[in-house]
Each structure stands twice: as C-alpha cells, then as structure tokens.
Amino acid sequence: MRTVLVAGVGLIGTSVALALRSQGIEVYLSDPDPKTLRTAVSLGAGRTDPPSEQVDLxxxxVPPEQVAGLLAQLQKQETAIAYSDVASVKLQLQNAVLLLGCDLSSYVGGHPLAGRERSGPLAARADLFRGRPWVLTPTNDTQPVVLDQVLELVALCGAIPTVADAAVHDRAVALISHMPHMMSSLVASRLAEADPFSLRLAGTGAQDMTRIAAGDVDLWTEILTANAAAIAEVMEQVNIELSIAIKAMRALAGGGQNKRAYGLRELRRLLQRGVRGQAQISRQTAAHY
Structure with a gap:
C-alpha cells in the first residue's frame, strides 16, 4: 500500500491518517469543514491536494448515515482501488450501500474498536488503535485483493483484525459499547441534578463510570439510532436485573427478617455476577496487550 485517502478528519479519521503517516504512507485528506481539515494538516496527518491518480485505499x-452516499460518490469517480469505513454499526450501513447500488466487490465494512471521550482531530493519536480489535465485515462479493488491502490498513494501524458477519457485529457492540454508553449517560444525567456537596465528594469511581458520557451527542445519537433494536434487547436484560436490585434494596431498607434475607441474597448474587463479568473482560483485555 502506497497511497490512502482519508475522508473525514475527526478523531478516528485523523488517528488513522497519523498512524499511516508514521508508516510512510502518502495520505490525502478531505473534510467538508475547512477549519477541521486545516487542524488535521497542522498535526501532520496528510495533504489536502487531490490525488493525481487512483489511490490504493x-x-x-464520516458519520454512519453519510457513508453509503459518500461511497457511491467516490466509486463513481473511481477514486480508489478499495474502500472501507470505520462506522460502529454495520448491518444498517450494509443495507444502505446495497440500496444505492454501490460496488460491493471493492468495499469492506470496518469498525476499529477504539476511541476517546473527546472528539475532533486534536484528540487524535497515531497509537489509538494499537492492540485493539478492528472488525471487518466483507460480503460474498468482496474481492480477496480488496480484503487484503483493508487487512494491510489494520496492520499498519497496529490493530488486531477480526472478520465477522454484520449482524453478529452489531449484537456484540450493542453489549460491549452501545449499552455501556447509554448506562454511563443515565448515571451522568443523575449527576447533572446533583447538589454541590455531593459533587465535591465525587471521586474516581464516579468519574470512571461517567467518562464516556462526554462523547459527541450528535454522533452517538446516530450510532444508537442505527443499532436501536440490538441495544433495546440488551437494555431489557439490564432492566430486569435493575428491577431485582431495586426490590432487594427496598427489602434491605425496611423489610422484616425474611425480606432482608431475600434482599441480601439477591444483592450478593448481582454483585458476584458483576465480579465475574468484569473478570472476563479484564482477562480478554489483558490478552490483547
């Protein structure tokens, strides 16, 4: 791979560009916002003049709802040999690409599972993807040489490629990314109404729990909308356990001996399940590094 066009220079796009530049790849940048584009260029992410010939990738x-239209436009212009995206929802996007009649043989859906609570090019880092999973969702029409190009992109960014079906991907990220963002936002929304004394007592626990709630509202509205069905299924399961937790707390607060015993039993069960779940994700994360 010699040349890459990165269309969209927010956090992820600029981080991809910086990672590729660190590997000696010629990177061309585009973005509808001139100020954002100038910032990315000033960081050394690439150049803004149009490529003189077809780029490799x-x-x-760009935001998920813009991917299909932009893909159709770039393919019509024969901008690249291969195309990919970094959207965090894949099935709805794949359907939109099909609806617009895009060439699936030269396209591979992608999703690097890395990010920060901050957005924009100033938050970008060349090492953002190092050791992180990067899901690819090729279709039966995807040419092997195109998949190889996108696999090379993943390798150049230091990420770990994982190939998955689009629907399987969306169910997974509903559990490990989208639902946690919703829960973080719900907790943070309670803090928005907190009294000053409570806020003065807040420590790293509250900060860790609510950190991702600071993400871009417009972008996350798009992401959550595009994967709403899968997220709702996960949150319904969370709601069941939340209802049990509330019932347990009420029993512990004012019930008799039997109710308190029930409350204690259910509370311990929920906490133990949390310990097991956290241990599983910690082991998986440790295995990546």
Whole structure:
C-alpha cells in the first residue's frame, strides 16, 4: 500500500491518517469543514491536494448515515482501488450501500474498536488503535485483493483484525459499547441534578463510570439510532436485573427478617455476577496487550 485517502478528519479519521503517516504512507485528506481539515494538516496527518491518480485505499471516516452516499460518490469517480469505513454499526450501513447500488466487490465494512471521550482531530493519536480489535465485515462479493488491502490498513494501524458477519457485529457492540454508553449517560444525567456537596465528594469511581458520557451527542445519537433494536434487547436484560436490585434494596431498607434475607441474597448474587463479568473482560483485555 502506497497511497490512502482519508475522508473525514475527526478523531478516528485523523488517528488513522497519523498512524499511516508514521508508516510512510502518502495520505490525502478531505473534510467538508475547512477549519477541521486545516487542524488535521497542522498535526501532520496528510495533504489536502487531490490525488493525481487512483489511490490504493479510501477510508470513509464520516458519520454512519453519510457513508453509503459518500461511497457511491467516490466509486463513481473511481477514486480508489478499495474502500472501507470505520462506522460502529454495520448491518444498517450494509443495507444502505446495497440500496444505492454501490460496488460491493471493492468495499469492506470496518469498525476499529477504539476511541476517546473527546472528539475532533486534536484528540487524535497515531497509537489509538494499537492492540485493539478492528472488525471487518466483507460480503460474498468482496474481492480477496480488496480484503487484503483493508487487512494491510489494520496492520499498519497496529490493530488486531477480526472478520465477522454484520449482524453478529452489531449484537456484540450493542453489549460491549452501545449499552455501556447509554448506562454511563443515565448515571451522568443523575449527576447533572446533583447538589454541590455531593459533587465535591465525587471521586474516581464516579468519574470512571461517567467518562464516556462526554462523547459527541450528535454522533452517538446516530450510532444508537442505527443499532436501536440490538441495544433495546440488551437494555431489557439490564432492566430486569435493575428491577431485582431495586426490590432487594427496598427489602434491605425496611423489610422484616425474611425480606432482608431475600434482599441480601439477591444483592450478593448481582454483585458476584458483576465480579465475574468484569473478570472476563479484564482477562480478554489483558490478552490483547
């Protein structure tokens, strides 16, 4: 791979560009916001003049609802040999690409599972993807040479490639990314109404729990909307356990001996399940590094 176009220079797009530049790849940048584009260029992410010939790969780092239209436009212009995106929802996007009649043979859906609570090019880092999973969702029409190009992109960014079906991907990220963001936002929304004394007592626990709630509202509205069905299924399960937790707390607060015994039993069960779940994700994370 010699040349790459990165369309969209927010956090992810600029981080991709910086990672590729660190590997000696010629990177061309585009973005509808001139100020954002100038910032990315000032960081050394790439150049803004249009490529003089077809690039090896175009990475579409734009909001999910814009990917299909941009892909159709770039393919019509024969901008690249291969195309990929970095959107965090894949099935709805794949359907939109099909609806617009895009060429699936030159396209591979992608999703690097890395990010920060801050957005924009100033938050970008060349090492953002190092050791992190990067899911690819090729279709039966995807040419092997195109998949190889996108696999090379993942390797150049230091990420770990994982190939998955689009629907399987969306169910997984509903559990490990989208639902946690919703829960973080719900907790943070309670803190928005907190009294000053409570806020003065807040420590790292509250900060850790609510950190991701600071994400871009417009972008996360798009992401959560596009994967709403899968997220709702996960949150319904959370709601069941939340109802049990509330019932247990009420029993512990004012019940008789039997009710208190029930409350204690259910509370311990929920906490123990939390310990097991956290241990599983910690082991998985440790295995990546």
């Amino acid at each position: 175009a990475v579409l780092a």
